[in-house]
Each structure stands twice: as structure tokens, then as C-alpha cells.
Amino acid sequence: MTFWYNVRTGQVEPDETKSAGENLMGPYETREEAQRALETAKEKTEAWDEEDREYNEWGEGEKS
Incomplete structure (x- = not known):
């Protein structure tokens, strides 16, 4: 069975x-995963933001 999280109703x-x-x-895949949808999205966004920061900082080291 598949589950969805409704952001309007919670x-x-x-x-x-x-x-x-x-x-x-x-x-x-599970009701529990769907219940954590907002928390999971926040964690993924924070991780992607950190990856972007690291990428941008690495690129700055290349400039002269």
C-alpha cells in the first residue's frame, strides 16, 4: 500500500x-514515512543546502 501526506490538512x-x-x-511506502514527510523534506533541503555551500566554497578556491 502507498501513502501520501496532505500538507493542507496535515x-x-x-x-x-x-x-x-x-x-x-x-x-x-509506510504510514510512518508519510507522517514524517515535512521533517524528511526539511532534512533533505538542509543537506542539499550544505552540498551547495561546499560546492560554492570549492569553486571559490579555484579563482585567482
Whole structure:
């Protein structure tokens, strides 16, 4: 079964009764993963931001 997180309602929705549209995050394999959707997205964004900072700092070392 697949689950979705509805950012408008804050509810986890199973695939067969999920809402339509842009308010959904997912799919997730478990209800627990869907419940952590916002936390997971925040963690991934922070990691990507750090990768960007490291990349930009590395590129700055190349300039003369």
C-alpha cells in the first residue's frame, strides 16, 4: 500500500482514498514515512543546502 501526506490538512492518506492535486507529498511506502514527510523534506533541503555551500566554497578556491 502507498501513502501520501496532505500538507493542507496535515493528514496521511492511503493511495486508494487520497486527495487530488498539489497538496500531496509522496508517495511513501509506510504510514510512518508519510507522517514524517515535512521533517524528511526539511532534512533533505538542509543537506542539499550544505552540498551547495561546499560546492560554492570549492569553486571559490579555484579563482585567482
